[in-house]
Structure formats: structure tokens, C-alpha cells
Amino acid sequence: MCKKVWAIAKLNLKNIKAVYAVTAIAFGAMAINYIITISIMAGGGLDLSETYNVSMGWMLWLFPALAAVLIPAKNFKRTINLGGRRDSFFWGSLAIYAILSAIVSIAVILLDFVEYNITEYFSWGGVFTASNVFGWGEHGIIAMYFQQFAFLFLFTTFAHTLTAIQDKWYGWAVDIAVVAVIAVFTPIAPLRATLVWFFRIILFNEPLIQIPACMILAMTVYTLNKAIFARKAI
Numbered sequence: 001m002c003k004k005v006w007a008i009a010k011l012n013l014k015n016i017k018a019v020y021a022v023t024a025i026a027f028g029a030m031a032i033n034y035i036i037t038i039s040i041m042a043g044g045g046l047d048l049s050e051t052y053n054v055s056m057g058w059m060l061w062l063f064p065a066l067a068a069v070l071i072p073a074k075n076f077k078r079t080i081n082l083g084g085r086r087d088s089f090f091w092g093s094l095a096i097y098a099i100l101s102a103i104v105s106i107a108v109i110l111l112d113f114v115e116y117n118i119t120e121y122f123s124w125g126g127v128f129t130a131s132n133v134f135g136w137g138e139h140g141i142i143a144m145y146f147q148q149f150a151f152l153f154l155f156t157t158f159a160h161t162l163t164a165i166q167d168k169w170y171g172w173a174v175d176i177a178v179v180a181v182i183a184v185f186t187p188i189a190p191l192r193a194t195l196v197w198f199f200r201i202i203l204f205n206e207p208l209i210q211i212p213a214c215m216i217l218a219m220t221v222y223t224l225n226k227a228i229f230a231r232k233a234i
Contacts, residue, residue: 008084008092009099012071015078019066027059038118055115055129057108064100064152068159071096073166076229086229093160094222101152105145112137134203143207150214151202157222164228 034056071093079089112129119127131137134151136144165174184191201213 004085004088005091005095008079008088009095011079011082011084012067012075012093012096015075016067016070019063019070022066023059023063026062027056030054030056030059034118052126052128053119053124055108055112055127057111057115057129060104060107060111061130061152064097064104064156065159067100068097068156069163072160072164072225076164090225090229093225094157097153097156097160101149101156104152105148108148109141109145139207146211147207150211150218154202154214154218154221157218161221161224161228164225 034053037053075093076089079092080086084092108130112131115127115129118124129137130148131144134147136147139147162174166172181195202210202217204210205213
């Protein structure tokens with residue numbers, strides 16, 4: 001079983017070339033912007049002491065996010081046609097999301113460290129990273145890693161599940177429901193407070209609350225794929 005799951009995971013990684021390309025282009029564009037800005041600053045031609053920039057780490061989030069869309073949309077049929085089992089696809093995809101969330105979380109933390117030192121060296125105003133936007137950096141590097149991992153894992157499982165149901169009527173119903181919740185809850189104060197509470201739980205809360213909440217939600221949402229792919233036509 002483990003060998004089959006790992007085989008599906010490796011197959012998924014091989015068949016998401018578009019994700020590699022988009023992420024590389026987005027990250028490269030941000031890197032070029034950084035290099036140009038630093039070059040100008042090094043020459044004394046630019047004062048950014050009161051300017052904040054956006055971290056390149058955000059671009060790395062594109063990789064697991066786009067993979068979670070492409071894998072159920074394109075790779076499921078390909079996997080089954082190659083002799084893979086639906087159950088193996090279920091676990092293989094979950095393994096990929098866990099691996100990608102772990103790798104990207106480490107990479108983003110390393111980038112945060114590099115960018116922080118760059119901004120300090122050139123007296124830059126600062127940089128907006130996931131750790132300071134969501135407050136993950138306040139709890140230490142280990143907690144910061146697991147908080148980011150938990151959120152990315154939740155996001156990928158949600159994106160995977162939402163993509164998987166787009167060929168059914170209830171997929172469109174869920175899309176409408178998500179938009180309706182945001183549109184209706186936002187202008188009404190009591191409902192907006194509920195929406196804020198939810199996002200606070202999965203993004204801004206203490207590690208001992210945010211991490212378990214994200215992981216439980218992720219596994220609850222992803223479990224729905226058992227029934228979804230059991231009935232999905234090839």
C-alpha cells in the first residue's frame with residue numbers, strides 16, 4: 001500500500017509542470033525586482049527607509065496552492081488510466097500536500113531570514129512576510145514553522161476538494177455558497193464577527209489553537225474526497 005501511495009505521489013509531482021513554471025516565473029519576477037532595488041540602493045540612489053516591500057516567500061505559496069488545483073483536475077484520470085487505484089490516489093495526493101506544505105514552510109522561513117538581514121543591512125523600512133502579517137513569528141521559529149505548515153495543509157486540502165467537485169452541480173452550489181457567505185457576512189456586524197472569528201482561528205491565533213484547528217479542518221474536508229472520487233467518472 002505504501003509503495004502504491006508513494007508511486008502516485010511521485011506521479012503527481014511529475015505531472016504538474018505548469019505549476020513549476022508559474023511559480024518559477026512569479027518568484028523570478030519578485031527576485032529581479034529585489035535585485036534592481038538593492039542595486040539602486042547600494043549606489044546611493046534610493047532611500048527606502050520608510051518603504052515596505054512584499055516578501056518573495058508569498059510567491060512560494062503558489063506552488064502548493066496551484067498543485068492542489070491541478071492534481072484533482074488533471075492527474076486523477078491519468079492515474080486511473082495508468083492502472084492506479086482511487087484509494088491510492090486519495091492517499092498519494094494527501095501525502096503530496098503534506099510534503100509540499102512542509103518544504104514550502106521551511107523555504108519561506110529561510111527567505112524571511114535572508115530578507116530580514118537584507119532590509120537591516122540597507123536600512124530598508126521592512127518587508128511583509130507571512131510570519132509578521134499573521135503574527136506567527138511572535139511564538140518562535142518552531143511554532144512559526146508548524147503554524148505555516150498547518151495553514152498551507154488546510155488550504156491545499158480545501159483547494160483539492162473544491163476542485164474535485166467542480167464537474168458536479170453541488171460544486172457550483174459550494175462556489176455560490178462561499179461567495180454568498182463572504183458577501184452577506186461582511187456588511188452585517190454580527191455575521192462579520194463570526195467570519196473574523198473563523199479567520200482568527202485558522203490564521204491569527206495561538207499555536208496551540210491554530211495548529212490543531214487547521215489540521216482537524218484539513219482532515220475533515222479532505223475525507224470528503226473518499227466519496228467524491230468513488231463516484232467520479234473516468
